Amino acid sequence: MNLAKALEIASATHTGMVRAHNEDAIATDSTAGLVVLADGMGGYNAGEVASGIAVTQITSEMRQAITNSSLHALNREDGDAQATRLLHGIVGKTNASIHESANSQPQYAGMGTTLVVALFRDNRLSVAHIGDSRLYRLRDQKLEQITRDHSLLQEQIDSGMLTREAARRSQNRNLVTRALGIEPKVEAEIHTHDVLPGDIYLLCSDGLNDMVEDEDIELTLSALGANLPLAANQLVQMANDNGGRDNVSVVLVKVVRDFPAADTWLSRVLSWFK
Numbered sequence: 404m405n406l407a408k409a410l411e412i413a414s415a416t417h418t419g420m421v422r423a424h425n426e427d428a429i430a431t432d433s434t435a436g437l438v439v440l441a442d443g444m445g446g447y448n449a450g451e452v453a454s455g456i457a458v459t460q461i462t463s464e465m466r467q468a469i470t471n472s473s474l475h476a477l478n479r480e481d482g483d484a485q486a487t488r489l490l491h492g493i494v495g496k497t498n499a500s501i502h503e504s505a506n507s508q509p510q511y512a513g514m515g516t517t518l519v520v521a522l523f524r525d526n527r528l529s530v531a532h533i534g535d536s537r538l539y540r541l542r543d544q545k546l547e548q549i550t551r552d553h554s555l556l557q558e559q560i561d562s563g564m565l566t567r568e569a570a571r572r573s574q575n576r577n578l579v580t581r582a583l584g585i586e587p588k589v590e591a592e593i594h595t596h597d598v599l600p601g602d603i604y605l606l607c608s609d610g611l612n613d614m615v616e617d618e619d620i621e622l623t624l625s626a627l628g629a630n631l632p633l634a635a636n637q638l639v640q641m642a643n644d645n646g647g648r649d650n651v652s653v654v655l656v657k658v659v660r661d662f663p664a665a666d667t668w669l670s671r672v673l674s675w676f677k
Contacts, residue, residue: 411631412631428441428516444579460496500584519550523656524664531592532592537550555579558580619641635653
Protein backbone atom coordinates (compact mmCIF):
# COMPACT_ATOMS: atom_id res chain seq x y z
CA MET A 404 0.00 0.00 0.00
CA ASN A 405 1.36 3.40 -0.99
CA LEU A 406 0.93 5.94 1.81
CA ALA A 407 2.44 8.88 -0.08
CA LYS A 408 -0.99 10.49 -0.54
CA ALA A 409 -1.91 10.00 3.12
CA LEU A 410 1.28 11.32 4.72
CA GLU A 411 3.13 14.57 4.11
CA ILE A 412 6.72 14.50 5.38
CA ALA A 413 9.32 17.25 5.80
CA SER A 414 12.70 17.20 7.53
CA ALA A 415 15.63 19.41 8.44
CA THR A 416 18.99 18.82 10.09
CA HIS A 417 21.88 21.10 11.10
CA THR A 418 25.26 20.76 12.80
CA GLY A 419 24.30 23.45 15.28
CA MET A 420 26.39 26.38 16.49
CA VAL A 421 29.02 24.50 18.53
CA ARG A 422 29.70 21.02 17.14
CA ALA A 423 32.10 20.42 14.24
CA HIS A 424 30.27 17.38 12.85
CA ASN A 425 26.63 16.39 12.46
CA GLU A 426 26.22 12.99 14.12
CA ASP A 427 22.46 12.90 13.55
CA ALA A 428 20.98 10.85 10.71
CA ILE A 429 17.46 10.72 9.30
CA ALA A 430 15.58 8.82 6.61
CA THR A 431 11.99 9.03 5.39
CA ASP A 432 9.84 6.93 3.05
CA SER A 433 6.29 8.20 2.68
CA THR A 434 5.37 5.33 0.37
CA ALA A 435 6.17 2.76 3.06
CA GLY A 436 5.01 4.99 5.92
CA LEU A 437 8.45 4.81 7.52
CA VAL A 438 10.54 7.46 9.31
CA VAL A 439 13.84 6.87 11.13
CA LEU A 440 15.94 9.28 13.23
CA ALA A 441 19.18 8.56 15.10
CA ASP A 442 21.51 10.73 17.19
CA GLY A 443 25.00 9.22 17.31
CA MET A 444 27.52 9.30 20.13
CA GLY A 445 31.16 8.29 20.46
CA GLY A 446 34.65 9.47 19.59
CA TYR A 447 35.70 11.51 16.57
CA ASN A 448 33.21 10.73 13.77
CA ALA A 449 32.19 7.48 15.50
CA GLY A 450 28.74 8.79 16.41
CA GLU A 451 28.20 9.71 12.79
CA VAL A 452 29.08 6.15 11.80
CA ALA A 453 26.74 4.62 14.38
CA SER A 454 23.74 6.74 13.43
CA GLY A 455 24.45 6.17 9.74
CA ILE A 456 24.50 2.40 10.17
CA ALA A 457 21.30 2.54 12.21
CA VAL A 458 19.31 4.60 9.72
CA THR A 459 20.61 2.81 6.62
CA GLN A 460 20.13 -0.74 7.90
CA ILE A 461 16.75 -0.17 9.54
CA THR A 462 15.35 1.64 6.50
CA SER A 463 16.57 -1.02 4.07
CA GLU A 464 15.42 -4.01 6.11
CA MET A 465 12.07 -2.47 7.07
CA ARG A 466 11.28 -1.71 3.42
CA GLN A 467 12.06 -5.29 2.45
CA ALA A 468 10.13 -6.73 5.38
CA ILE A 469 7.08 -4.57 4.69
CA THR A 470 7.00 -5.80 1.09
CA ASN A 471 7.57 -9.45 1.93
CA SER A 472 5.06 -9.55 4.80
CA SER A 473 2.27 -7.56 3.09
CA LEU A 474 2.13 -5.61 6.33
CA HIS A 475 -0.14 -2.90 4.96
CA ALA A 476 -2.74 -5.52 3.94
CA LEU A 477 -3.10 -7.17 7.35
CA ASN A 478 -6.02 -6.54 9.68
CA ARG A 479 -5.47 -4.33 12.72
CA GLU A 480 -4.70 -7.00 15.31
CA ASP A 481 -2.39 -9.03 13.06
CA GLY A 482 -0.78 -5.90 11.65
CA ASP A 483 0.00 -4.44 15.08
CA ALA A 484 1.56 -7.72 16.19
CA GLN A 485 3.56 -8.08 12.98
CA ALA A 486 4.80 -4.49 13.12
CA THR A 487 6.02 -5.02 16.68
CA ARG A 488 7.81 -8.24 15.72
CA LEU A 489 9.47 -6.60 12.73
CA LEU A 490 10.66 -3.63 14.76
CA HIS A 491 12.02 -5.80 17.56
CA GLY A 492 13.87 -8.08 15.13
CA ILE A 493 15.34 -5.44 12.86
CA VAL A 494 16.38 -3.11 15.68
CA GLY A 495 18.04 -6.08 17.36
CA LYS A 496 19.99 -6.95 14.20
CA THR A 497 21.03 -3.35 13.78
CA ASN A 498 22.24 -3.19 17.37
CA ALA A 499 24.41 -6.24 16.71
CA SER A 500 25.86 -4.63 13.56
CA ILE A 501 26.87 -1.45 15.37
CA HIS A 502 28.23 -3.33 18.37
CA GLU A 503 30.31 -5.60 16.13
CA SER A 504 31.73 -2.63 14.22
CA ALA A 505 32.59 -0.86 17.47
CA ASN A 506 34.45 -3.90 18.79
CA SER A 507 36.27 -4.78 15.57
CA GLN A 508 37.55 -1.29 14.69
CA PRO A 509 39.42 0.61 17.44
CA GLN A 510 38.50 4.05 16.07
CA TYR A 511 34.82 3.21 16.62
CA ALA A 512 35.16 1.80 20.14
CA GLY A 513 32.25 2.80 22.36
CA MET A 514 30.12 4.25 19.60
CA GLY A 515 26.35 4.08 19.82
CA THR A 516 23.23 5.98 18.91
CA THR A 517 19.75 6.87 20.05
CA LEU A 518 16.89 5.79 17.80
CA VAL A 519 13.30 6.60 16.93
CA VAL A 520 11.47 4.57 14.29
CA ALA A 521 7.90 5.51 13.29
CA LEU A 522 5.90 3.06 11.16
CA PHE A 523 2.46 4.12 9.93
CA ARG A 524 -0.14 1.54 8.85
CA ASP A 525 -3.91 1.04 9.02
CA ASN A 526 -4.56 4.40 10.71
CA ARG A 527 -2.04 3.37 13.37
CA LEU A 528 1.48 4.29 14.37
CA SER A 529 3.99 1.82 15.77
CA VAL A 530 6.96 3.59 17.32
CA ALA A 531 10.19 2.02 18.57
CA HIS A 532 12.67 4.13 20.48
CA ILE A 533 15.93 3.83 22.39
CA GLY A 534 17.59 6.70 24.26
CA ASP A 535 16.47 10.32 24.48
CA SER A 536 15.51 11.21 20.92
CA ARG A 537 11.78 11.87 20.95
CA LEU A 538 8.46 11.54 19.19
CA TYR A 539 5.81 14.20 19.80
CA ARG A 540 2.24 14.47 18.49
CA LEU A 541 0.34 17.68 17.81
CA ARG A 542 -3.41 17.00 17.89
CA ASP A 543 -6.06 19.72 18.13
CA GLN A 544 -3.27 22.28 18.66
CA LYS A 545 -1.97 20.43 21.76
CA LEU A 546 1.53 18.97 21.82
CA GLU A 547 2.16 15.69 23.64
CA GLN A 548 5.41 13.77 24.07
CA ILE A 549 4.66 10.19 22.99
CA THR A 550 7.99 8.58 23.87
CA ARG A 551 9.58 8.51 27.31
CA ASP A 552 13.32 9.25 27.47
CA HIS A 553 15.69 6.48 28.47
CA SER A 554 17.91 8.82 30.46
CA LEU A 555 19.27 9.43 33.94
CA LEU A 556 17.34 12.68 34.04
CA GLN A 557 14.03 10.95 33.29
CA GLU A 558 14.72 8.40 36.04
CA GLN A 559 15.38 11.26 38.50
CA ILE A 560 12.10 12.91 37.48
CA ASP A 561 10.20 9.64 37.81
CA SER A 562 11.65 9.00 41.28
CA GLY A 563 10.77 12.50 42.47
CA MET A 564 14.41 13.55 42.89
CA LEU A 565 13.94 16.38 40.38
CA THR A 566 11.05 18.46 39.18
CA ARG A 567 10.68 19.04 35.45
CA GLU A 568 11.61 22.67 36.02
CA ALA A 569 14.83 21.71 37.81
CA ALA A 570 15.57 19.13 35.13
CA ARG A 571 15.76 21.91 32.55
CA ARG A 572 18.83 23.24 34.40
CA SER A 573 20.46 19.89 35.16
CA GLN A 574 23.98 19.04 34.02
CA ASN A 575 22.90 15.41 33.42
CA ARG A 576 20.63 16.15 30.50
CA ASN A 577 22.55 14.05 27.96
CA LEU A 578 23.24 10.90 29.99
CA VAL A 579 21.21 8.12 28.36
CA THR A 580 20.52 4.82 30.11
CA ARG A 581 19.88 2.88 26.91
CA ALA A 582 21.49 3.21 23.47
CA LEU A 583 21.79 1.24 20.26
CA GLY A 584 25.13 -0.54 19.74
CA ILE A 585 26.69 -0.10 23.20
CA GLU A 586 25.82 -3.57 24.53
CA PRO A 587 25.48 -6.90 22.67
CA LYS A 588 21.71 -6.72 23.14
CA VAL A 589 19.28 -3.87 23.76
CA GLU A 590 15.52 -3.73 24.17
CA ALA A 591 13.66 -1.18 22.09
CA GLU A 592 10.54 0.25 23.71
CA ILE A 593 7.66 -0.21 21.28
CA HIS A 594 4.11 1.14 21.45
CA THR A 595 1.24 1.50 19.00
CA HIS A 596 -1.09 4.50 18.81
CA ASP A 597 -4.21 5.48 16.88
CA VAL A 598 -3.70 8.10 14.19
CA LEU A 599 -6.18 10.79 13.10
CA PRO A 600 -6.23 13.01 10.01
CA GLY A 601 -4.76 16.39 10.94
CA ASP A 602 -2.23 14.93 13.38
CA ILE A 603 1.34 16.21 13.07
CA TYR A 604 4.11 13.96 14.40
CA LEU A 605 7.54 15.34 15.29
CA LEU A 606 10.64 13.15 15.56
CA CYS A 607 13.63 15.03 16.93
CA SER A 608 17.09 14.69 18.39
CA ASP A 609 17.70 16.29 21.79
CA GLY A 610 19.36 19.21 20.03
CA LEU A 611 15.83 20.53 19.56
CA ASN A 612 14.08 19.86 22.86
CA ASP A 613 17.16 20.85 24.92
CA MET A 614 17.16 24.24 23.21
CA VAL A 615 13.46 24.91 22.62
CA GLU A 616 10.68 24.63 25.20
CA ASP A 617 7.77 22.31 24.42
CA GLU A 618 5.41 25.30 24.57
CA ASP A 619 7.36 27.05 21.80
CA ILE A 620 7.42 23.88 19.71
CA GLU A 621 3.66 23.64 20.12
CA LEU A 622 3.14 27.26 19.05
CA THR A 623 5.39 26.85 16.02
CA LEU A 624 3.68 23.69 14.79
CA SER A 625 0.24 25.18 15.38
CA ALA A 626 1.13 28.33 13.46
CA LEU A 627 3.13 26.78 10.61
CA GLY A 628 1.56 23.33 10.31
CA ALA A 629 0.10 24.24 6.90
CA ASN A 630 3.65 24.63 5.56
CA LEU A 631 5.56 21.62 6.84
CA PRO A 632 8.99 22.41 5.29
CA LEU A 633 8.85 25.92 6.75
CA ALA A 634 7.88 24.52 10.16
CA ALA A 635 10.79 22.05 10.12
CA ASN A 636 13.31 24.73 9.18
CA GLN A 637 11.89 27.15 11.74
CA LEU A 638 12.29 24.62 14.57
CA VAL A 639 15.94 24.07 13.65
CA GLN A 640 16.50 27.83 13.44
CA MET A 641 14.94 28.33 16.87
CA ALA A 642 17.31 25.75 18.38
CA ASN A 643 20.30 27.50 16.81
CA ASP A 644 19.06 30.94 17.85
CA ASN A 645 18.88 29.67 21.44
CA GLY A 646 22.49 28.53 21.40
CA GLY A 647 22.57 25.45 19.16
CA ARG A 648 24.75 23.50 21.60
CA ASP A 649 24.16 20.22 19.76
CA ASN A 650 23.28 18.88 16.35
CA VAL A 651 19.58 19.38 15.72
CA SER A 652 17.34 17.25 13.51
CA VAL A 653 13.59 17.21 13.04
CA VAL A 654 11.20 15.17 10.92
CA LEU A 655 7.56 16.23 10.64
CA VAL A 656 4.79 13.89 9.46
CA LYS A 657 1.33 15.30 8.79
CA VAL A 658 -1.56 12.86 8.40
CA VAL A 659 -3.47 14.18 5.40
CA ARG A 660 -6.16 11.50 5.24
CA ASP A 661 -7.16 8.06 6.52
CA PHE A 662 -5.06 5.08 5.41
CA PRO A 663 -6.94 1.90 6.40
CA ALA A 664 -5.41 -1.51 5.70
CA ALA A 665 -5.86 -2.39 2.05
CA ASP A 666 -7.84 -5.60 2.48
CA THR A 667 -10.24 -4.68 5.28
CA TRP A 668 -13.91 -5.20 4.49
CA LEU A 669 -14.75 -1.58 5.29
CA SER A 670 -11.98 -0.16 3.10
CA ARG A 671 -13.12 -2.30 0.16
CA VAL A 672 -16.69 -1.11 0.55
CA LEU A 673 -15.63 2.53 0.87
CA SER A 674 -13.46 2.21 -2.24
CA TRP A 675 -16.56 1.46 -4.33
CA PHE A 676 -17.83 4.99 -3.65
CA LYS A 677 -14.60 6.88 -4.40
